[in-house]
Amino acid sequence: MKIMEKVRHWLLCRLLPDYPGQPQLLTLIHGSFKEWQTAKNQFNFIEPDLIDYMIYRLNAAERHYTALLAQARSEGLKAWPDELRGERREVGSEF
Secondary structure (H helix, E strand, O other): OHHHHHHHHHHHHHHOOOOOOOOHHHHHHHHHHHHHHHHHHHHOOOOHHHHHHHHHHHHHHHHHHHHHHHHHHHHOOOOOOHHHOOOOOOOOOOO
16 A cells, blocks of 8 residues: 555655645746746747747747756656566566
8 A cells, every 4th residue: 555655755845836745846846847848939930020038938948847856866856666666677678
C-alpha cells in the first residue's frame, strides 16, 4: 500500500499545480512550459509588424524553460521516483 500512496502523491503533484508538498521548482517549470507553448502558438498568428517581438518572446520562453530544467537536474529532481522506475531492457534482447 505504501507504493500506491507514493504513486498517488506523485500523480497529484504533477497534475495539480497547487497541490501541497509539490516542489516550487516543479510549479515554475510547469508554468514556464505553458508560457513557451503559448508563445509558439501565438507565433503562427502574429502580425508582420510584431514578428521581431515574437521571436524574442519565443526565444526567451524557451531559454527560461531549459534553464529551469537544468536547475531541476542539478538539484536532483526527477520525473519518476526511483521506486517507480522499471528495469531498462535492451531492444531486441528478448529474442
